[in-house]
Amino acid sequence: MSMREQWGTRAGFILAAVGSAIGLGNIWRFPATAFENGGGAFFIPYLFALLTAGIPLLIMEFTIGHKYRGSAPLSYARMNPKSEWIGWWMVLVAFVISTYYAVIIGWAISYSIFSFNLQWGQDTETFLFQDFLQAADPGQVGGLVPGILIPLIIVWAVTLGVIYRGVKKGIEFANRIFIPTLCIIFIIIVIRAVTLPGAAQGLQAFFEPDFTAIMNGDVWVAAYGQIFFSLSIAFAIMITYSSYLPKTSDITNNAFITGFSNSSFELLAGIGIFGALGFMATQSGVPVEDVAADGIGLAFVVIPQIINQFPVLSGLFGFLFFASLTLAGLSSLISITETYVKGLSEKLNLSRGKAVLFGGGPAALISLLYATRGGINFLDAADYFINQFGVALLGLVEVITIAWFMRRLGVLQDHANGISDIRVGGLWKLCLGLITPIVLGYMMFDLFRQNLL
Numbered sequence: 001m002s003m004r005e006q007w008g009t010r011a012g013f014i015l016a017a018v019g020s021a022i023g024l025g026n027i028w029r030f031p032a033t034a035f036e037n038g039g040g041a042f043f044i045p046y047l048f049a050l051l052t053a054g055i056p057l058l059i060m061e062f063t064i065g066h067k068y069r070g071s072a073p074l075s076y077a078r079m080n081p082k083s084e085w086i087g088w089w090m091v092l093v094a095f096v097i098s099t100y101y102a103v104i105i106g107w108a109i110s111y112s113i114f115s116f117n118l119q120w121g122q123d124t125e126t127f128l129f130q131d132f133l134q135a136a137d138p139g140q141v142g143g144l145v146p147g148i149l150i151p152l153i154i155v156w157a158v159t160l161g162v163i164y165r166g167v168k169k170g171i172e173f174a175n176r177i178f179i180p181t182l183c184i185i186f187i188i189i190v191i192r193a194v195t196l197p198g199a200a201q202g203l204q205a206f207f208e209p210d211f212t213a214i215m216n217g218d219v220w221v222a223a224y225g226q227i228f229f230s231l232s233i234a235f236a237i238m239i240t241y242s243s244y245l246p247k248t249s250d251i252t253n254n255a256f257i258t259g260f261s262n263s264s265f266e267l268l269a270g271i272g273i274f275g276a277l278g279f280m281a282t283q284s285g286v287p288v289e290d291v292a293a294d295g296i297g298l299a300f301v302v303i304p305q306i307i308n309q310f311p312v313l314s315g316l317f318g319f320l321f322f323a324s325l326t327l328a329g330l331s332s333l334i335s336i337t338e339t340y341v342k343g344l345s346e347k348l349n350l351s352r353g354k355a356v357l358f359g360g361g362p363a364a365l366i367s368l369l370y371a372t373r374g375g376i377n378f379l380d381a382a383d384y385f386i387n388q389f390g391v392a393l394l395g396l397v398e399v400i401t402i403a404w405f406m407r408r409l410g411v412l413q414d415h416a417n418g419i420s421d422i423r424v425g426g427l428w429k430l431c432l433g434l435i436t437p438i439v440l441g442y443m444m445f446d447l448f449r450q451n452l453l
């Protein structure tokens with residue numbers, strides 16, 4: 001057995017964990033989620049979710065990976081062979097996510113190039129669905145769309161190339177470049193956004209608290225959902241990344257740094273997006289809520305419209321926005337893909353290169369499905385299913401198994417406290433053993449009620 005690969009430095013690990021956390025969830029999911037769920041008042045359930053579930057679970061996953069020194073399936077198998085399937089379930093969810101996450105990054109690459117001559121024109125919605133995705137006519141399904149295909153190949157070449165080079169020379173190296181670059185670009189964009197005319201109006205709409213929201217169960221569900229997705233929890237990622245830490249590393253502190261960096265970036269994104277939306281609302285003389293959007297609609301329809309109206313250097317700012325989406329997305333995609341590449345390589349005793357071929361290869365091939373005419377429908381369906389059922393259910397199974405069936409919290413607590421300055425105790429166990437399962441259980445119940453009843 002050769003030595004387990006390791007991060008070169010602690011900063012390298014933190015950059016990689018933060019790189020996994022910061023992604024599309026921060027840029028296009030958080031701002032609209034906060035806005036629709038109480039605005040300024042959303043920060044109360046959001047902070048509560050961060051402190052009672054987000055950071056406690058990060059500490060738990062970091063500790064599992066560090067103590068059992070394996071990707072999710074191997075770590076679970078070492079805790080108890082009967083629980084190995086949980087790791088594989090996580091790996092499977094990660095695999096599915098990676099197939100469509102890659103496609104969206106490909107779009108972002110295309111749009112960063114379209115920015116230079118504002119190629120999307122005035123009707124950005126028609127441009128996206130008809131010209132670019134060629135998905136308008138439902139009869140016209142099938143056939144690869146070259147405009148989507150080529151950037152997608154680039155995305156997979158970069159991702160699999162980085163993973164092939166390994167933990168230190170590949171993943172750590174890439175994140176050392178991507179994450180600082182991303183932060184600089186993003187700060188430039190946010191400064192530009194909040195200095196646009198009308199930005200104040202957008203910010204006011206964003207921060208205006210609706211305190212009645214706090215009494216609404218859906219708002220709490222939204223807060224927990226945001227925290228889980230945003231911190232890449234229950235996707236096997238954080239377990240895999242922490243398994244490459246050296247024998248001593250302050251795990252608890254790492255978890256706090258990762259959690260707060262991700263939330264800071266999220267807040268910054270909210271400010272930038274709503275500053276820009278305020279500008280757009282002022283230009284078109286409508287209230288901010290009429291232009292607010294999320295997801296694909298925000299990034300590929302509304303943002304191009306806003307860019308069109310920029311007073312100066314519109315092409316450059318368009319490029320910077322889509323470049324930041326690309327970098328944020330790539331660092332997350334690398335983390336998702338590494339979890340199943342490593343899982344496979346450990347299970348079948350494969351070299352890194354072979355595992356990249358047999359794990360990453362199929363993912364890349366499946367993602368071609370979304371690069372076909374009408375492929376966006378598959379993408380929507382996969383994303384919906386994963387986010388609604390994969391995440392909450394998997395998180396619930398994870399905490400219940402560890403806290404109740406296997407009763408491992410005490411062992412994990414001792415392990416984390418043995419190497420960390422910040423000590424975790426009864427409160428941490430209460431969050432994981434009781435508060436988080438109750439909230440996730442309620443989330444599942446709520447989902448089934450809404451979807452099946």
Ligand code: PFF
Pocket residue numbers: 020021022023024025026094097229230231232235237332333335336
């Ligand atoms: N945490 C990422 C984000 O906020 O966009 C999303 C993500 C990363 C989801 C990795 C899933 C994943 F496996």
Ligand code: NA
Pocket residue numbers: 020021022023025026229230231232262
């Ligand atoms: Na995130």
